[in-house]
Structure formats: structure tokens, C-alpha cells
Amino acid sequence: MLGSYANASDAQLPRKRKRPTISCSECHRRKQKCDRQQPCFHCTRRGKTEICLYEHTAEEYMSYESITTELGTVENASISQIPSDTRPGSEAVIDQLMSRQLGYSSSCSTGTFKIVSQLGEPDRNPATFANSRRNNDAAAQYLGLIREIPHRKYVNILVHSFFTNVAWHYDVIEEAIFRDELSDWDQVSYTALKQGPEYLPVNTRYFPALLLQVLALALLYQPVQYDDILDDLKYAPDIDFSDLASDYSTAGHRIMCMLGSRDMPLSKIQAGLMKACFEKSIGSVIESWHTLGSTIRDAQELGLHQLSPYDANKIASDASKPREVKLRRKLWLVLHLWDAHMAAVLGRPMATRLDPRVVRSTSPPTASPPQDQQEVILSPFDIILCGYHAAFKYLQDIHDLEVTSKIAQETVQKIHNAVVSNISRLPAWASSPSPTLDCKYPWLPAARETLITEVYFVLLALHRPFMSSISTSRVEALKAALQMLESQNRLFSQAGSHMHMSFTLVFATFDAMVLVAATYLGFPNDNLELLPASMKCMQWGLARLDAMRSRNTMAGLAYDVVQALYQKVLSCISLPDPPALYMDGSRNLNRLAQASSGDYPGQEILHITGAMANNKQDLDNPLRQEQLFDLVYQDLLGKSQALKQTDTTVLRQEQCGEPAHDSFWQLMDDLT
Template sequence: MNPATDDAPTPPSPIKAPRKRKRIVISCTECHRRKQKCDRASPCSNCIARNKRSLCHYENESARKQQLLEERVNAASVNGGQFSVIKPNDGDSDTAAQITGLGYARPNGNNNTTLGIYQKIQKHDSETGLLMSRPMTSDREQTGLREKYKNLIRQLPSKPYIDKLLVTFFREVNYQYYSIDEGIFRDHLQDWHNLPFATINKGPSELPPDLQFFPALLFQCLALALQYQPIEYDQSLDALKYAGGMSFDDLASDYSESSLSILNLLGKRQTTLVTVQAGFLRTSYLKSVGMITESWHSLSSTIRDAQEIGLHRDIIKSRKPDEKPEDILDGLWHEQLRRRVWLILSLWDIHMAVVLGRPTTIDPRDGKPSFPIDAPVPKNRREAAPVPRSNSDPPTPLTMLLWSVEISAPLWDIFNLEKEDPNQNNTARVEKMHTMIKQIQYHCPPFFRAQNPDTSFDALPECYWLPNCRNTFQGSAAFTIMALHRPYIFTTSTSRTCALKAALDVLRAQRTLFNNLSSLHYKMFSLVLNTFDAIVLVAVVYILYPYENREDLDDALQHFEWGMERFQTMSERNSMARAALGVLKAIHVRLNKALKIQKGPGKLIPSSPTSATPEAYPNNQFAPPSLTPSNTSLRSDSNGGQYNVPSIANLTSPAESIPSSATASGWDATPQVDFSSITPLHPMHDLIYNDLGTGMEDMNSSSYETGTWDINSLGIGSGVGAVGPVGAPWQFAGDFGSDSFWGVMNTYQP
């Protein structure tokens, strides 16, 4: 052993270079690449300044949020700890985006909302659009969104076909509810056609919000236009069909579904008025194809979209100092369109609720925006402000809409009364409401009157729609009265009379309207909804109370026959008419048996005297009131009864109590058989929601009219909600109770 060797020091090992500390990157990818300080907002201020919002994303999102949380905690401790007032970081807009994501309403000029207060604290009025922006997505998600959007808009037909179909839409469809302003729509269409492919290729996020949703609106317009093609249509439109045996209805369904796909793809964060218009036309389309349940849900969703952008209240917008006069005028017309669309949604909401027996989506307590001005349409809305039309100006579809809303305003009270008075005892309130509805009819403009109308505007090219709308208005007015009295027909004779006469008025208006239309209009759902309810009500009155109202019997039987003929004619193109026809056939059998009408063109054989008929209007209690300023909220002019702009005012306010002596006569008439336990009648609701049907849907009408089976052998059914015994196709089937009219009819022997 060598001691020297043993004591020699061991040579040191090579020193390793210190490892570089691996920091977690919490800056966005763009700031990290450019070596800039990032404020870690989403998107950050650097990307906003460079207009690169879409590129601003974070590789480690959890680390970024943790860092922000620590900074806020530290700031809170400096300012007084956990009990201090939390001050928002001036450079962090992520908090506002989170508040929006929680569902808080947009301020829309109201600083009392949560988000409005937050924005006021921030004092970032110039970045309001940023605060409302949708959460940014990854590149992969952006690519997927872009490709899906492009695939959908590729289904739009070329410009020549679009132009042809839009002619049909604006002439045959739009005037019915006037939800689209043609001038504003054409501007959007021109902007869409002018978009370069390079811009579209970048995806919808690069487009203004209105243009993002415009293809959805365009698809719905084309779908409705296809439904209204005449039998002798433009043969060049066949080129749009991409499969053999395809119909325009099939193509319309494709277009409407493409519209819905675009709405779903873009979501709710960028909702605009165009979004709401597309949603309404989707609702209208579903109704026209008989998908009433889906239409009702679509309407509810559309109303929520409208509330999202503040259509349900007036919004005061501040003018920019550098705003041009023509831009201000254009903005005024856009505001008029906003009010008009909300008015349409309100009208549909209450009408569908009353017809279908469903709840409303709109709560009137949330406020009512101002009515749109009934102004003539200018050639250039950037040069003229909305000014009320004069008596010498032709009416517009907006004139019709305003008066439709006026006559339908009492439906809100009718809807509430049915819930507040389930036992049908408040007859005084019914009488007062009847009188108020009649006032509106007496004040309608002369060109909407059913009796001796003013036809001086009918020959004008821009008023081609007026004769049809005249009948629509009269039918709507009669429907309101019918809806008022319908819940009371099983308890009061006067309501039976009023409801019967109103139902006959509905059927008269519908017959006149139908005779003025062609086959291309057979998909109009209004030709079925009001007619079906009116026919069923007429039949109910005469089946259960055959010795009342005999003076109207011949007229009622004739309109029943005409109504069935119209449904038969429309059944090939209108699925609702086809479904309702079978029910009407079964009711017709019972009506004939109750009235002792023999097979064929036999005579009416009454089995007891008709002296039991109650007085139609005892004590003249529903006579028209004297039109004085003290009892009417409608405005008149110096020309004696011509009205330009309606005002709902107090028409839907709660009625004052009326002494019981005013209604003592007529309301207490007791029928020979007590039917007061029957639930209120909602025929269309039962047809749609309770699967109401019979075995007579496909039966030729002549099979029971000519006597191939005996209507006098009508027997008792085998139970509620089920088709009766074999050989009894007239029995009602469906999901209804024994206390419903249909359940009673299955066991009732007239």
C-alpha cells in the first residue's frame, strides 16, 4: 500500500451548468411571441390594440386565472384586507365577460342593472362592445365554426333565384304580419352580396353581427316563399330541387332547417334584431306546416331573444356628436322596426295562449314600449323622419297590424279572467268587456269595416292586400268576442247567444276571405285556427241546447257545411285542415242527431216547441254604448270617426264592478240538462296537444251523408279517451278527461 497514493485528493468532478428555471407562461401566445408585457385579460389589451382578438388565447388557462386571483388577493390586503371594497382591475375586461356569461341582462342604456353598474364603475363606455363579446375560442373551435357556417351558407340558391323568391315573399307573405321592412332587408341583402369571399372564408366572427345572422333570415324568407308558389309557378325554380320527386315543401323544410342551424351555431351572445326576425319567421313557418307545438316553443325562444336586446322597453340612445343627419334618420326607422317586431311577438303570444290554452311568455308588468308610428313608407328613409299618416294617405300593412293589436288587446284580460274565474261567476266583468270590445269595432277606420267599407284605396297597387285584410280584421274582432264568452257557454244562456253570433261572424269573414284567395294561400294557418274553433262552438251550442237560438239555426248549418268544404279543399296542402276535418265529420253526425235531421236533404224535425229560446240580449245589456269621452279611450278626429293611430290605453285595465241588478236577467237561465261541469272549450288545444281524432279522417264525406251507415244508431262509447265500439268511427279518441266536451260526447245521447 502506498500511503502517498492513499492520501492524494480525489480530483473534482466536472461542474454541471445550472439548469435554467422553467417559468410558467401566463401571457397570451401573441404577447409571449412578441415579448410584450401582457395584462392577461381575455382578450388582452395588446391584442385588442392590434385587432387580433381571435389570436389571443392562453396555453395555460388555469395558471393565468391563478395568477390573476393572487394579484386580486394581494391588492385586497393592501386596501384593507378581506373586508375592503373590491376594486376592479382597469385592464381586466375578463370580469365583465364573466358577469355577462352568468346571464345578467345587457344594460341597453339602463345603468341600474348589474352589468350597467359595473360598466359605470369602469368608465369604459368606449369598450361596451368588448364587454359583451363572446368568450374567445381556440383555433380548432374557430376552424370548426367557420367550416360549419360555410357549409350552411353554401345551400343558399344563387342570386337570380333569391330575387324571384323574394318577390313572392314580399307580395304574398310579408304583408300578413309585416315583420320585415323591405328597405332595410334589401340593404342587408346588398351588403351580403357585396361581401368578398376572402371575408366570408374567415368565418362569421369577422362579420358584423347583423350580417352574421342575415343568412338565417334569408333562408326563412325563401322557405315561406316556396310555400306560397302557385300551381302555375315559374318552371325555372325546379332547378333548386336536388332530388327526384322533391316538392317545394321539401325544399322549404330544408331551407328552414338551415336557418335554424345557423341560429343555433352562432348562439345567443351576439343576438340582434335580425336574429329575432329570423326566429319569428321560423315560428310562422312551423305554424304553416301544422307543427303548432314546435311553433309555440319557437315563439317563446324568439321572445327571449327579443328581450335580450331590449325590444320590450323603450331605449333612449345618446347621439354621437359627429353623427350625420341621414344616419340619425336611418336610426329612427330602425327604432320603428324594433317596436313593430315586439308588437307582433306580443300579438302572437296572447293569441296562441288563448287559442291553445297555453301560458304566455310575455308578462305585461315588464312594461310596454311605445307603439310604432303609422307612417307612410318613404322612398329613402335616410331623407325623411317617421311622420304619422294623414287621412288622405293610403293605409299600410302597419295600419292593419296596429288595429289588429287594438282589437286583440282585450285578449289579455280574457286570458286572465279565465284563470281568475274558474267557476264562471263573474258575468258582470264579461258584460263590461263585451261593451269595450264593441267600442273598438265601431271606431275602426272605414276601409276596415265589414259593412259599407270605404273602398277608395282598394284600386291602388300598393293596397292590393287591403280587401283580404279587411276580412281578417273582422274575423279577429269576432274571435275576441267569441273567446270572451266561450268559457261561459255551459253556464249562461246569454253567453251562448253572444258566442254563437260571434262564431257565425268569424265563419262569414273566413268564407269571404277564402273566396278571395287562390290555392297558393291554402297553407295560411289562420284559415284553420279560427274557423275550427268557431265551427266547434256552433255545434256545441246546438248539440247541447238544441232549442235555443233557433233563428240562427239555418245560417249555422249552412256555415258548418261550407266550413267542412273549405277544410276538404285545403286538406291536400294544409295538414291542420286535414286533421281537423275528421273531428268535424264526427261532430256533424252528432249535430244532425241532436237536431233530428234525417239522412240526405231531410227536413228539420223539432221534438218540442221553440218557445224556450232565451232572449238574445235581455234588457239590451250588450247594446252599443254612447260614444262619449267619458267612456272611451280611443281618439277621434274632426272628420267624424276616422282614426289613424290606435291607443290601447285603458282597454285592458281591470273593469269596475257593476251592480248585480244590471245583469239579473238572462244570465241565470237554467238549461234542461246541467252541463256546467264541462271544462272550458279549447278545440284547437285538444286537437294539437291531446291527440284529438276520430275514425273518420280518411272517410269520404258522402259515406255518412248518403246514409251508408245510420246516424240514428249513434251509440254510447266504450270509455273516455278511446275510440268507441267497432263500427262507431264517430267516437272521439285522445288524451282527454270525462269532464271535457269530447268525453261527454262519447257517452251522451242527444
């Protein structure tokens, strides 16, 4: 009986693991797939590089793998060759260091290797060997990534292009500071780089991540007539600048992941924001949203969200660096605006909240231009501040709005009246062209149209949930959409071909056109006085998307979808027989230029034929719906101009039904 009990006890003992653990100790403990790097990806991302240790070395694992492959089964494999003592600093590890890294032969009986073996384990901190290996691996990985940075002559061209064509959109990277950091980076010696990134100053070690994102955006927004010397960067016959841009952006992101979030500078926040912008520009909207979320968490780690009410005197007299304090506020505001706009479109929760009191205002708003406009000093960020105080600050309230709430109508009316009032009080340079200032600041015309679209997008987002049940909301949403489309047309005529990659030229146009189509498909007998302008705006929008589709795949997708909706609108409403507008050739671009200089012609209604008739798309196609979902739910900041808002009493509940939720798929189901 005792024997049987003993056998039963033995049977309950856990079986000893017969194969070695190949993951690092942390990945093994957390049951994660380890990439066997030193440090591995997961430990790097979690900032735990110092505890990324392995039970067996890579060489032992490779030897073990070859044995198991030869014998066919793990059970038959002999692991007697694997040293039992593989602790850092043990004799086995010392032997490996000497034979495999220093090159000493283990078979020589009288050489240095034999002497060290006979002396036994040196009196040395055991962690030193592991730390040395980790440093060497990190240095090699870092060197491999920064080799993606091109020669300085190409960098100079691309940096200039970035600050000319791209930087004004968000104005969170100051050119003077960036060039100083670039100069400092050029002074870093190869010897210093070989020691590893941890031996570099914090700002310096993160700078390549920001530089690579800047180069990526500069390449993405290259005009058709670019500097031919940039062709030298192409390493394959069929490669284009967007491919190179993806390479640079990926390398920059890998540097950020490698360095982790410990002791990070503001340049990592800048790099993360530029990465999100790049991903959104190429249509990777979900990836952009996730990148934004990670960047927001990094910013919170640095305390960017802990802002006190704005006090210019306090900031100017701050004992720390005043420029850094201002940059922190700018970064957090832009991150909040990205978060608010993407939440409004994607229907996802917001990760940030912002008290308007912490955001500085621009100069006192006035409807009349200053006496001497030459005295006006502007920066692109002034445009963002104008938009924030006029409309953007209400986005978080709109996102929190419960459509079925009884007080929702009152809230919408208050926000609508406030936005319309703020639009009327915008500074003259922000609301109408100024030859003097437009010449002084080449970025101002495009920034002004961007502001207008963004402001009217707020009104569109405010009224869109109530379109199906409240007639006044339907009218106001339609007017806001038309304002966005007219402003987009002016912006398109001002922007060069390099801006065809811009997501704002696609998503703002697409969002507004879908709303216009939904209005007339759902309520064909309403708003007939706006029908001619609506048809013209849709036709010009289709022309713009068609012109951009050769460089922007998202524009092509948007064109196909809106063209199908436009055909449905034509089939359900009565129109006089209009002249034709063909979608190809220079004709349509000339008409676009004419339309950008003023209002659209009288009551003329242009009917798009030809290419449109040959391009009908099936909206019931699941793949098309998935692509459409990715496209629609990525509207950030749009662009538009002022249409007179005649009725500031917005809401009147009708008896035809409950307010509808702001769901794109519900809308598309209704339309199709």
C-alpha cells in the first residue's frame, strides 16, 4: 500500500521541462512572444530593458535547435552540451565571451583562453557582462536605424521643403530650434554612437526619430517639379517618394520604440505627432489613431496636461525656459484638437480634456482691419488659436452630447449661437483675403481657408445627429457643408500639387459631400432653394477628387463613393437639362480656378457625365464598405468660408420621430 502511495505521489509531481526557455525572463513570465533581441521589443516598449535577461544564450538556443532538427523529436535531443550555469559572469558565459566574441580557441591548452579558464571566475560584478552585451546590442540596433538618415545635402533640401510646405499646418516644430538640434546631431562622433544611445544626451538620442518623421513628411509632400537631386535617394527603379517616406517614418518609429518612454524629451512628442500625421496622410487612419493615443500618454507622462490658466507675464518670467513652456502648451493643444476631431468622426472616446482658460487668446478680435497691416505679426499657430476660441473648444461638448437627452436641443442652440457670433468677430486677417499680409506670409491664404473649413465642420458635427428629425438642424448642417465645399475649392486652387496628398483636401470634402447627398436623398423636397448650389458644390468636389486621385489613393476611393451617391441624387430629384462637365482634361481645372475667385455662377447647374457614367460602384460590396468605413471615420481639420447664418434659433422638435444617432452606417443604410 505504501508502495502504491509512493507511486501515486510520484505521478503527481510536475513533469520537468525538457526544452530550454527561449524567451527572455519577462516575456516568459508574461506569456508573450519574444523576438529574442537584447533587449527585446516588449521590454523596450515597457521601459524594462535592464531586466531583459535570458536563461540561455542565442548560440545555445541555435545549437539546441539544430540538434532537435537532426533527431526529429525533442525527447531524443541531447541537451547535455548546454552549460548548466549560464548566469551572467559565470565561467560558462566567460568562456563564450572569449571564444565567440574575442576569437580565442578553446582547444589550445597553453593559450590565454586556458589560463583564464584555470583562474576561474574573475572577481567582477556579474551584471557587468549582461550590461555590456545589452549596450553592444542597443548600440548596433541604434546605428542600424540612424543609417536610414540620408546625406546632409539631401537632409538640407528636405528640411527646407518641410518648413515651407508642411510645418505651418500645426506649427509645433520651431525651425530655428530644429536646425540647432540638427547642427548638434552633426557633431556627434561615430565613437560616441558606437557606445550606445544611453551615452548621448537625452535630446540628442531622440532627435533622429523626429528628423526621420520630418524627412518622411517632406518626401510625401514633394511637388511635381522637385529638385532632381532627390532622385539619388531612390534605391530601386520602381520606387517613389512615398515608399521612401514610409521607410523613413518606420525607422523613426522604431527608434522611439527602442528608446522607450523613460527620460524622454519633448522631441518624442513632436515625433509621435508627425508620425500620426504621416499615417493619416497615407490613409492608415486606425494606425494614426493608435499613434495619437500613445503620443498623448507620453505627453501626460511629461505632465503636458497639467496646465494652469494662461498668464503671459508668468510664462515670460518663468525661471525655466520660456520657449519650452510655450512649446508644451502648443503641443498639448494640438494633441487635444487631434483627439477631439478624431473622436467626433470615429465615434471613439476622447482621451483628453482641456479647459479653455489655459489657452491664450489672439489679439482682441475685431471686424475691421488694423490701420497698418504691415505692423501685424502673425504665426501659423495664431490661426489655430482663432479657430479654437471661435469653435474648436466646443468639440468636447459636442462629443459628450447625448442625442436623446431632453436638454440636448437647448445645448445645441447655445453652441450654435456662440459659434456664429464668434465667426462674425474673427480678426480681418483670419476671415478675408489681405494682399499685404498674404504676400508677407505665403502660408496665410491656405491657413485661412483651413480655418474656415474647420470652423464650419464644428457646426456640421453639431447638427448632424439631428438631421433626420429636426428641420432647422438639417438646414444648418447643409449650409455648413456647402461652406466647407466652397472653401475647399478655394484652397485647392491655391495649393500646389504637393498638397494633393493632404488628408484635409480629401476628408473634409468627402464628409461634406456625403452630408449633402444624404440631405437630398432623405428629404428630396426640402431645401430646394439650395439645390443649385448643392449640385455645383458636389460637382466641383468630384472634379477635385478626380484631379487628386493619381497621387492620393484615398481621393480615388472618395470619388467612387460620392459619384455613386451623386447619381442617386440625380435619379430622385428633378433638374433642368444642364450642360455637361467632363471630368478629364484641362477644362475642369480651368473652371475650378474660375470658381475659386468668387461665387459659383448664378443658377447654372452642371451635370457630370462621361467618366462618371463608367465608374459606378456597388455600395453593398463588403470590401467597399470596409474601405469606406476607414475613409469616412478620419476627418481631422477641414477648411471653409463664411455663409451668412440668418437664423440663430436653431432647434424645433418635429413630430416625425426621435433624434437619430450620428452613425455613418445607419446613414449609408438609409441611402442604399
